[in-house]
Every structure is written in structure tokens, then in C-alpha cells.
Amino acid sequence: MREITNEIKAEIKDMIFDYYAEECEVDKASINDNTSLQDDLESDSLMLVELIEMTADKFDMDIKLQSIGKYMLKTPMNTMNDVIDMFCKVYQFGNDIVEQ
Numbered sequence: 001m002r003e004i005t006n007e008i009k010a011e012i013k014d015m016i017f018d019y020y021a022e023e024c025e026v027d028k029a030s031i032n033d034n035t036s037l038q039d040d041l042e043s044d045s046l047m048l049v050e051l052i053e054m055t056a057d058k059f060d061m062d063i064k065l066q067s068i069g070k071y072m073l074k075t076p077m078n079t080m081n082d083v084i085d086m087f088c089k090v091y092q093f094g095n096d097i098v099e100q
Helices: 006-023 045-058 065-074 080-099
Strands: none
Touching: 006 045, 006 080, 045 065, 045 080, 065 080
């Protein structure tokens, strides 16, 4: 298990906001923790898969999409805060996120 520091959490949040701003063609300043993935950004599940792959590369992690999928079945991703929380847990627990 990796330690999640405030610096890592801020780095993850910034990466996620940058990604969605670019992919959804919106100003990053218009995104906040309560921004809805569907209603505000019109994002799709493929964006989340790409973001997972980027995170795995950035933090040198082996992340199985099956583990993330199982986690998301019990914890839906509706807002940016949900996504940030999930990615922090992925950083911390890796594929053991399902047990969290």
C-alpha cells in the first residue's frame, strides 16, 4: 500500500482536471469537485479508461480494469470528487481497491 500525501492528492486532482478540460473542451477553471461528469462535461466511460491508463503510466502501477470496474459497480462515478476519490484509492491500494 502506498501513502497518499496531500501533494499526491493535489497532483492527482490537477491531472484529472487537466484531462477532462482538454478532452471535453472546457475551461479548466469551470471544473470543480461538484462538476457532474455526465451533465456538465458529457464525458463517457472511454475517457475514464484512458485516464486510468494515464495514471498507471504516470505512477508506474499495474492497474487491472476489472478491479476498477468492480469498485465502480458499488461506487458510481457521478462527480469530479468521486473520480478524484477513486484515483486516490487506486494510488493507495492498487488492485485491492475492490476491498475498500
